[in-house]
Amino acid sequence: MTNLPSDEYEDYMSDGELQYEVKQPKLIENFSTxxxxxxxxxxxxxxxxxxxxxxxxxxxxxxxxxxxxxxxxxxxxxxxxxxxxxxxxxxxxxxxxxxxxxxxxxxxxxxxxxxxxxxxxxxxDVPEKYVEKTARPYVPQADVGAWLRDPGQRDAFCIRQGHETEVHWADGLRDPVIDYDGSREKAAGIQWCKDRMEWSPKGSFMATIIKQKGVILWGGEKYEKLGRFAHADVDHVSFSPNEGYIMTVSNKPDAVDAVKIHDIKTGKMIRAFKLYPSDKFREEDEERGEINPPQFSWSYNDEYIARMGEDLITIYELPSMKLLEKKSLLADGIKEFQWSPGANTLAYWSPEKGNSPAQVNLVAIPSRKLLRSKNLFQVNSVLMSWQDEGRFLGCKVLRHTKSKKTVYNNFELFRVMEEGVPVEMLDVKDAVFNFRWEPGGSRFAMVHAENAGATRMNVSFYDMDKTVKADEAGTKKKGKKLTEGQVLPELNLVTTLVDRQCSSLFWSPAGGVIVLASLGDSSSGSLEFYDVNQTITLAMREHYRATDVNWDPSGRMVSTSVCQPLNGAYFKFQMDNGYMLWSFQGKQLFIAAYENFYQFKWRPRKVVLSKEAVKEVETNIKKYEREFDRADKERAKALYLEETKGKRLQRKTFRDRVADLRAVYKSQKQQRIAMNGGYDSDDDSNFTTTIVKMTEIIDTKETVIDEFP
Amino acid sequence: MRPILLKGHERSITYVNYNYDGDLLFTASKDNVPTVWSANTGERIGTYNGHQGAVWDLDCNKFSTHLLTASADATCKMWNVETGEEVQTFKHRGPVRGVAWGEGSQCFATISDPFMDAVAMISIYDCPLDSSPESWSQAPRLEIELPKENAVKATNLVFLNLNEALFVTFDDGSIRLYDVVNGKVLNMITPHTKKINNVSFNREKTLFITSSVDTTAKLYDVVKLEHLKTYKTDRPVNDAVISPNKEHILLGGGQDAMSVTTTSGKAGKFETKFFHLVYETEFGVVKGHFGPINALAINPDGRSYASGAEDGYIRLHFFDQSYINMKDPVPDAPTEEAN
CATH class of the missing domain: 3.30.70.330 (RRM (RNA recognition motif) domain)
Structure with missing residues (x-):
């Protein structure tokens, strides 16, 4: 106690009078609360x-x-x-x-x-007199379509590796080149993208997700910041198909603004929702945690956004976000719904309930007219899948026998564009693992095997349209004479590939070619490039441990990649991280390996040309081919000259450096000889080179080839 | 290219090297027995028996008369190369991690790991080969204690600049140059962020290449200690060597031995990779091992190379004529011809 630091305890020990300081709450002078x-x-x-x-x-x-x-x-x-x-x-x-x-x-x-x-x-306090506001000066917007006018007709993709986010160009001829790698952000000491990135459906915007803050949009030639949408704890983003709106979702069941819909042009939030619709999943609902929140989904032309509730689908009009006709669409027992990608048509299915059968319904919006309803019995589950133009709807129906002991599959195929929406049925005895429509085509492929535990799969291709072959021409069907090349709406099997290692199907966006891949934990990453038009295998390849397969939007290249989960939950395949590029014929174009690889995303690109225009190009392909070949050659030449110029310079600098070093080495020659007892290790005459040729007879055998007569 | 498979070691290979003339190949392994092979035929010429622990490093002198070996039994031994007899044993207080002859073969240096209360140490010994081994002092001429903080360990050492400096690599990614007279640190650089597994020099000792766990190998200038090139891979690099007569780099590695069992040989990437020295581009691989490659050596004539791996095999490869005739991918003068 003797050595108390006096100054520290001065106030404490002070004999002075106690002074009261009245603590008054701070007066809030405005009414912002x-x-x-x-x-x-x-x-x-x-x-x-x-x-x-x-x-x-x-x-x-x-x-x-x-x-x-x-x-x-x-x-x-x-x-x-x-x-x-x-x-x-x-x-x-x-x-x-x-x-x-x-x-x-x-x-x-x-x-x-x-x-x-x-x-x-x-x-x-509105002033009496109206003062006209001065218009804001026009600030030119970034040209979000600039990348489409790339003179090299290249495709772009974005990768996330390590701490880097890079956008590359690829043309299938040369190695990918970096377009932008967040260098401006790096210079400012920020990591461009820390979490996930997503492209918008037409590739105009790139969204980076910042978990704590929200979503930032980037675009234009120099990847400028084009918009930011605040949303704490954001988990998903979803763009509307025409890039008019963006939805951000955070998985917080209690938040009143767990789902936010924003207008991209104005950057404003237009409406917020709770994660679960109030009528379907009440707070008292104990099982709530186990149910996935019903996702909002966009109609094909940005006109509507909808999500399902209990026995109904709520449809909101964009951009007002008002309930369509002020009432929800009744959909008794609805389990799942999907918008058609080609029209404002909704497809939904409901399971069996009591005596009423399971149903698949097609409803036109906004007229709410029931286009088609199909009753189904003994249904376990229905998997709906639209062809990408909305021409067909395929439903894979998993059904059980009356005893409920065995299950089997059956396909209900809707011809949506035709009068009365005819439905075709296809029974498949096998277990079906996967089925995919050909983009822009009438075919679909499915993976099936005799039993669910099989390791070798069969892949079958079906066509919704039948083209009349030459040998069938002239025959009559339903009283009509057939001509060659005529297309009949008739489901037919194209071909079946048996005994394949395959778990996933990836159609080329251009159609015609498909990649059969075995992905996932226990598989080898085998890839089969198959041409469905000619029914031949183009190539059998392998990307060991591949987790993803992606086609570029033009169908020229395929990327396969080994990615690890972004949250870094488990580092299973740490050694193999990276991606490979292949041509559509299965030729390997490029390999890149990284220590940590997270995402590979091609920049999407919508086909701008109409079907007729594409056909026109196809008939005049020779003319275009010449032009493109010439342009390709010129580019290759310019690039080659440029590259070799740099490399030659690099080589010269390096060789000069080595020559300088050699001079240093030579200057020490005498000392070195002295150290080695008078021996000059650089003197070639110390060595004699002898070339020894050795012949070793391993075995001799004599056989009489033919007796001379 | 069909390699000769040298089967003789019972455990993983730790080090391989050719002698100065390139006719002998010395190999060290965890099985205690350093071995010498004919570099041309792959014949096993002899072994050096006597060590009680894994042999981490060895060095043969320029005239191929004496061999030094560094072992985990805390000794460094000198051998008569020709007869295989033990010339002398130099006792250390911890496992000997590396050994190197000085220019002129009159002295050598060792690095030893810390053991019990003994600290990591660099020791320099004198061994005038013209006098009898009994007359040599068992005590080192100079002992340099390595910094105890951060527990860094030395991984390799080489005499440089006519025995004036000792070049030592460390497992924290740094390189230090020591004065051989007073043991002071002359210079220090940190090329890597993780452990430097190996370092190798070109024949003239003017360039060196470091290989590191951080998945890169880096080329440096010996005189100015300046970084020249980086060779990037997707795996820890265990060893890299500079080709004597081509502008090429050979690089070997793989996952660390611990995680090998969890992946198949196909995925482990146990190949030797070939890089262009100047352009830093990979242009070839040689497969074959089924464990990570621990050591690489290229014959001074540039016509063959040897790789030793965790699988216990040494593969002796003789280059095909097409490799020997290979030209630089970039022509000397700019041409109008594209491709």
Whole structure:
């Protein structure tokens, strides 16, 4: 106690009078923590308490309510005015409340209108005279289509490896070259993309996901920042097919804004939703955690967005985000729905329930006309898949026998474009693992095997259309004479490949060619390039441990890659990380290996030409071929000259360096000879080179080839 | 190219090297018995018996008369190359990790790992070969204690610049140059972020290449210690050598021995890779081993090379004529002909 540091305890030990400092709460001089909720039901005094408690519950989910200032609901005579003041603890909560609860359907006839109190006060002080606002100066927008005009007709892809995110060009002739690797961000000390990246459906934008903050869009020639959408704990993003809107989703069941829909052009959020629709998955629902939240899905032309609820599909119109015709589409017992990729048509299926059969229904939107309904019995599950133009809908129906002991497959194939939507059936006894439509075609492929545990698979190709062959021409069918080349709507088997190592199917986006791959943990990564038009195997290849196969949008190249999960949960195949590029014929073009490889994404590109224009190009292919060949040659020449110039310079610098070093070595020659006892190790005459040729007779054998007669 | 498979060792190979003339191939293994082979025929000429532990390193002098071996039994032994007799044993306090002859074969240096309370040490011995071994001092001429902090271990050593400096690589990715008289650090560079497995020099000792666990090999200039080239792979690099008569690099590696059992030979990447010295591009691989390659050596005539691996085999490869005739991919003068 003797050595107390005196200054430290001065105040403590001081004999001076105690001074009280009254702590007063800081006065908040604005009303940023208060919101006005208008358009409430007007209730008599007796019901005010109940309404207040409902409001408290509603707003309490968004933020913490202030206890000092309870909700206030002014009276107008014997009824309330129909609005209330709610005060939160922080202004951030108040802002969130405005965002989340504005236009909330409180009950059937009351849609809430929520505004910040300060904003409303602003309206009070409107100046008498209208002052015209000056227009904002025009700032040219980044050209998001610039990459499509690449003179080399190359395709782009993005990879995530290590800490790097790189966009490369590939043309299938030369090694990929980097277009942009986030160098500007690196220079600023930021990592361009820390988590995941996604391309928009037409390749105009690149979205990088920042888990804590939200989503950033990049685009244009120099990959400028084109938009940012704040969303804490974002897990998924989804672009609308025409790139008009973006949806960000965070997997938080309690958040009122777990799903946010934004307009890409304005950068504003247009509506927020809870993860689960209130009617389907209530908070009391204990099993909630096990159910995947029903995803919103976009209609093909950005007109609608829909998700399913209990016995209904809610469809919202874009961009207003209002419920279509103010009511949901009734869909009794719905299990899953899908938009057609070619029209505003919804397909959904519902399982058997009591005495009513399982159903697959096609509904046109907005007329809500039932286009086709198909009843099915003894159904376990239905897997729906649209052909990419929306011409056909395939349903793989897993059915059980009456005893429910064995299951079998059966396909219901809808010809959606035809009058009355005829449905064809195809029974398959085998277990079916996978089926895929040919893009832009009428064929589909499926992987099947006799039993579910088989290791060797069969792959069958079916065609929805039958082309009349020469030998069938002239015969009659249904009273009509057939001509060669005529296309009949008739399901037929193209071919079956037996005994294949195959788990996944990857059609070329151009059609005609398919890659049969065995992917996943226990497989070898074998790849078979198969030409369905000519029914021949183009190549058998292997990419050991491959996890992904991707076609480039033009169908020229295929990439196979070994990726590890982004969250780094397990490092199973650490050694093999990387990707390979192949031509569509299975020729290996490029290999890249990395220590950690996460993502490989081709930049999507929609075909701009109409079907007729494509046909026109195909007939005049010779003319185009010459042009392209010439351009290719010129480019190759320029590149070769450029490259060799650099390499030659590199080589010269290196050789000069080595020559300088040799001079240093030579200058020490005398000392070295002295050290080695007078022996000059550089003197070639110390060596004699003798070439020894050795012949060793391993074995001699004599046989009489033929007796001479 | 059909290699000669040298089967003689019972455990994984730790080091292979040719003698200065290129007619003998010395190999060290964890099976305690260094072996010498004919570099031309692959015949086993003899073994050097006497070590009680794994042999980590060896070095034959320029005149191929004396061989030094470094062993985990805490000794360094000198052998008569021709007769296989043990000339002298130099006792250390810890496992001997590396050994190197000085220019002129009148001295040599060793590095020993820390063991019990003995610290890691660089020791320089004098051994005038013209006097009898009994007259040599058992105690080193100079002992340099390695820094104890961070527990760095030395991995390789070489005499440089006419025995004026001792070049030592470490498992933290650094290289230090020591003065051989007073043991002071003359220079230090850190080419790698992880352990340097091996270092090898060109014949004139003007360039060196380091191979590291960080999956790269790097080429440096000996005089200025300047970085010249980097060769990137997707696996830890165990050894890399510079071709004596071509602008090529040979590089061997693979996963560390610990994780080998979890993958198949196909995925383990146990090939020797060929890189262009100047352009840093890979242009070829030689497969064959079924364990990671621990050591590589190229014959001073540039016509053959040997690789030793964890699988216990040494593969002696003689290059095909097409490799020997191979020209630089870039022609000397710019031509109008594309491709």
């Amino acid at each position: 208060t919101v006005i909720i208008a358009n409430l039901p007007q209730v008599p005094e007796s019901k005010v308490e109940k309404l207040t408690s409902v409001l408290k519950k509603l707003t309490g989910k968004v933020g913490t309510l202030s206890t000092a200032t309870p909700p206030l609901m002014p009276m107008n005579g014997d009824k309330t005015h129909g609005f209330a003041f709610i005060t939160f603890v922080s202004s951030a909560d108040a802002t969130k409340c405005v965002e989340a609860i504005n236009s909330y359907q409180f009950d059937k006839s009351h849609k809430l209108s929520v505004h910040g109190y300060d904003d409303v006060c602003g309206l009070r």
